[in-house]
Amino acid sequence: MDDDLEDDFDAVACEDDPLDAENFNAIDYINKQFPNEDSLTGLAGFIGQLKSQEREIEGSIRKAIRRQAAFGHRAKADLGDAKLAVRELFERIKAIRAKAEQSEDLVSDVCRDIKSLDIAKRNLTLTVTALKRLVMLVTALEQLRSTAECRHYDQASGLIHAVEELSGHFQELSHVARVADLLERKAAVLSDLKQQILDDYLCLHGGIGSASRLELLPEGWGTAAAKCVEALGPGMKREVVTQFCLRTLEGYKDIFQPPKEASGLETAERRFAWLKRTLREYDDKYKSQFPESWRVPCGLCDLFCHVTRQHLVEILDISHHTVDPELMVRVLLKSIEFENELARKWSDAPDEEADVPDSGSNSAMLGLKYPDVLSAKAGGKVSSSAKSSVAKDGRSDQFAPRFRGIISECFDAYLSTWVKHEEKQLLEVLQALAVNDKMVGQDDNDEDDEDEVQQRYLYKSAPEIFAAMRGSMQECARFSTHNTLFDVFQVFRKIMSQYASKLSNLLPAGHKACDAEGVKSVCCVIGTAEYCDETLPLLEESLLKIISSDFQERICFQDEQEVLRNLVNRANDALVQSVSCSLDEAFGSMTRTNWAAFSQDVGDHSAFVGDISEKLPKQFEPIAAHLSKIHYRFFCDKFVQSFVARFVAEVYKCKKISERGAQQLLLDTALIKTTLLEAPVVAGHGRQMPTAYSNYVLREMGKAEIMLKVLSSPDVDAASITAMLGDSSEDPVVQQLLALRAGDASSSAGSVEQQFRQEADRFAAAGVGTSGKAALHWREHSTFDTLAAFFFFFFFFGWGFRFPLHFFFSQVPSIGSTMNYLGDALNKGARASEDLKKISGDMKKNFQKLGFPSSLGVNFGNMGKKGGTG
Numbered sequence: 001m002d003d004d005l006e007d008d009f010d011a012v013a014c015e016d017d018p019l020d021a022e023n024f025n026a027i028d029y030i031n032k033q034f035p036n037e038d039s040l041t042g043l044a045g046f047i048g049q050l051k052s053q054e055r056e057i058e059g060s061i062r063k064a065i066r067r068q069a070a071f072g073h074r075a076k077a078d079l080g081d082a083k084l085a086v087r088e089l090f091e092r093i094k095a096i097r098a099k100a101e102q103s104e105d106l107v108s109d110v111c112r113d114i115k116s117l118d119i120a121k122r123n124l125t126l127t128v129t130a131l132k133r134l135v136m137l138v139t140a141l142e143q144l145r146s147t148a149e150c151r152h153y154d155q156a157s158g159l160i161h162a163v164e165e166l167s168g169h170f171q172e173l174s175h176v177a178r179v180a181d182l183l184e185r186k187a188a189v190l191s192d193l194k195q196q197i198l199d200d201y202l203c204l205h206g207g208i209g210s211a212s213r214l215e216l217l218p219e220g221w222g223t224a225a226a227k228c229v230e231a232l233g234p235g236m237k238r239e240v241v242t243q244f245c246l247r248t249l250e251g252y253k254d255i256f257q258p259p260k261e262a263s264g265l266e267t268a269e270r271r272f273a274w275l276k277r278t279l280r281e282y283d284d285k286y287k288s289q290f291p292e293s294w295r296v297p298c299g300l301c302d303l304f305c306h307v308t309r310q311h312l313v314e315i316l317d318i319s320h321h322t323v324d325p326e327l328m329v330r331v332l333l334k335s336i337e338f339e340n341e342l343a344r345k346w347s348d349a350p351d352e353e354a355d356v357p358d359s360g361s362n363s364a365m366l367g368l369k370y371p372d373v374l375s376a377k378a379g380g381k382v383s384s385s386a387k388s389s390v391a392k393d394g395r396s397d398q399f400a401p402r403f404r405g406i407i408s409e410c411f412d413a414y415l416s417t418w419v420k421h422e423e424k425q426l427l428e429v430l431q432a433l434a435v436n437d438k439m440v441g442q443d444d445n446d447e448d449d450e451d452e453v454q455q456r457y458l459y460k461s462a463p464e465i466f467a468a469m470r471g472s473m474q475e476c477a478r479f480s481t482h483n484t485l486f487d488v489f490q491v492f493r494k495i496m497s498q499y500a501s502k503l504s505n506l507l508p509a510g511h512k513a514c515d516a517e518g519v520k521s522v523c524c525v526i527g528t529a530e531y532c533d534e535t536l537p538l539l540e541e542s543l544l545k546i547i548s549s550d551f552q553e554r555i556c557f558q559d560e561q562e563v564l565r566n567l568v569n570r571a572n573d574a575l576v577q578s579v580s581c582s583l584d585e586a587f588g589s590m591t592r593t594n595w596a597a598f599s600q601d602v603g604d605h606s607a608f609v610g611d612i613s614e615k616l617p618k619q620f621e622p623i624a625a626h627l628s629k630i631h632y633r634f635f636c637d638k639f640v641q642s643f644v645a646r647f648v649a650e651v652y653k654c655k656k657i658s659e660r661g662a663q664q665l666l667l668d669t670a671l672i673k674t675t676l677l678e679a680p681v682v683a684g685h686g687r688q689m690p691t692a693y694s695n696y697v698l699r700e701m702g703k704a705e706i707m708l709k710v711l712s713s714p715d716v717d718a719a720s721i722t723a724m725l726g727d728s729s730e731d732p733v734v735q736q737l738l739a740l741r742a743g744d745a746s747s748s749a750g751s752v753e754q755q756f757r758q759e760a761d762r763f764a765a766a767g768v769g770t771s772g773k774a775a776l777h778w779r780e781h782s783t784f785d786t787l788a789a790f791f792f793f794f795f796f797f798g799w800g801f802r803f804p805l806h807f808f809f810s811q812v813p814s815i816g817s818t819m820n821y822l823g824d825a826l827n828k829g830a831r832a833s834e835d836l837k838k839i840s841g842d843m844k845k846n847f848q849k850l851g852f853p854s855s856l857g858v859n860f861g862n863m864g865k866k867g868g869t870g
Helices: 002-013 026-033 038-149 153-168 177-205 210-216 221-231 234-248 250-256 265-285 296-319 325-346 359-366 384-392 408-414 416-435 461-477 483-505 516-546 558-582 584-592 607-626 629-653 659-683 691-712 718-725 731-740 745-766 770-775 783-800 805-811 813-828 833-849
Strands: 439-445 453-459
Touching: 038 153, 038 177, 153 177, 153 221, 177 210, 177 221, 177 234, 221 234, 234 250, 234 296, 250 265, 250 296, 265 296, 265 325, 296 325, 296 408, 325 408, 325 416, 416 461, 416 483, 439 516, 453 461, 453 516, 461 483, 461 516, 483 516, 483 558, 516 558, 516 607, 516 629, 558 584, 558 607, 558 629, 584 607, 584 629, 607 629, 607 659, 629 659, 629 691, 659 691, 691 731
Parallel strands: none
Antiparallel strands: 439 453
16 A cells, blocks of 8 residues: 555656755746746746646545555455454364363373383383392302402402492492491402402511412412402502502611611712612512502602601701701702602603692692601501501502602701801801902993993902802702792892992091092992992892792892992092092182282282192092093092082182182183093093083083172172172072172271281280380371381381391392382382282282281282372
8 A cells, every 4th residue: 555655656756846856945946937027928837837737746645545545444354354363273272282182181091001010010120130230249249259268369350340340239229238238248358358469469578477478379460469459449559559668668767767877968878879779679579560550669769759858857857957058958969869860760741840849739649648658757557547548549540759859848948057058158258358359450341432441440359259159049049949049149138238338348437538549449449339230130130040930029139239339429429539638738728818918910820720730630540540431430520510519619718809819710710620621531541521521510610700700890799790690690699709709909908007006016015115116106097108107017026026127138138129119119109000019919928938927918009099198
């Protein structure tokens, strides 16, 4: 019905009418049909066409509605017919089910008697079968008992299989009394047979009644008995092997059981020789009595290892504090060698080095339990409980022992004695090397300078200590890679800490300049600490390769390396302090100079600068010769940091600096900067320093030069200082520079007058004559009067002490000429201030030669400005 409707509408839509477009626009459509006024002539025809289409569409709609109504009535009729058909089908199914139930009841009535007869027949068959099996079991038990008594083990092995198979059918009937008695009888017969077989094998070792018992055994009984043993199960086989091996080991216990004479560690090799001899004896006497698949020699070796382990535990438990550690390690290594030999011979995978489990899991893996061997202090026979446990365990048909570590593991708890012995030996080596230590050279290859190989110096003890530690590590790795090796690692840490302490004691105490040998010793401390710091990671890597994975996360020399690096820093500080102390005299000369009254011409450097320029290369030379390149550069960096800070501090110690003094210091600073750049290169025989060093010297000394330029400026205040220093300058620095700058010439002259007054008062108090007192009256506010008073002071000073003035001038002839020159200068009054400054400097030098204090210098720089004769 729907398909028909779609066909109708598709027929209309397929005409491609623009009216059916999705984006139809009526206005656009009209404008398209009638684009201009002339086209309106066809409007009537267009309207008629639209009405015709409308009528066709309405006709199609009416047809579709009629068709839909007709199809709806037909669908309702079809649905009613379907429901009626389903109802009829249910009725027919119900009738068929009723007929089937009636047929089943009829069949049950017919076959009821047949089913009961069938059940009775099955029960009767089972009963007859059970009775037959019961008779067979009784017969088999009787035959097994008789054949066992006659030692017909070949027949007995087949009967054992039959008895075990028949008895398995009666396990569910064990609650029946007669069946339970029969099963108990069967267990008793098998138990007697097992004991008889064990006794037969036991007589192989001899003893009371063994000869008569061997006569009863038929020829080739061992092969038949082996079949019987295998029929009795894996537990019986292991019990036979265990009993034989333990009985064989009785002789071993009689010889080596503690505390007998041969039980000591020094006779340990005799134990292994005894086993080899016993294995050869087994091949000669007993090999034919046991199948090869039983691996009796393997079981004998396994039990031997367990007994030996117990003996060694008893020995070490008593004497491990007094035993020779070297002997204990030697026995341990021999045990490991013996275990590896057994593993290669008996293990299924001889080359496989598996992790060694503990001794408890070893017994479980073996399927063997020997309480008398593993627990008892003295040897004895196998207990019944041990035999029972072995008989009940039937997991494996073959011995699969684990030999590696079965003996050597017992030494682990006592190897601390060896570790202490190794620690003592290493400490003795360290002590001996420290007493007679020598300096040696070692090539130092720097990656950044491939063409040059430099010698770095270190103490000979460092490589020897590491060689001794590697020897201890390799020795320990031969027998233990677990706790003992970790204890040895702890010893290494202790040794390195003590060695670092000994190196630290070689550094000079206090702040003092070192001689050449002292500098060489400090450089060797740096080289040794560097060598140890480089070698410790290699030792750590070697330990990680061999130690057990359980301890790898705990292997680390980081603390010791940190101590060594701190030692290198302290040694570098000692070198810096040594060089710095050698400059104390030069800096003392700098601070003793009266920079506030400095008035000499600025043309040459000061004496203290020459002293610094002379001493620095000499101090650097032994350091450059004995340090590696990287540490020499590190030393230079630290020294220049210390030097610049001290130089600035020494400038501040000068308290007051005049403008001319600041200019002289600025010249001195430029020469010091050149010295700092050249001294490391000269001492290193032309080896250039990194650019970072030069940049640091230029930058930091440049800051000092800026500070001195500030002090040498004529007019300075806080604002100008801040502008010269930059925006980053701090207020305390500005204040310090203002306080460091000396006042003008008038204030300087005033301070000189004040000093002269103080000197006059002091001499007056000391008893200078009356005429001397009269001559020491000063006139105020006159430079000329000040100079006159200065001359009278010296004249009466000489007279008061009965010191001829002519003798004074004769001792220093230059003073006379200076005085004459000064008089001419004062008379002329028009000389330049430079002449007066020169006179002042000459007078100061002459007075210093006589022992007068430097503060007596007079500044005549502004005398011409004051007005001469006043």
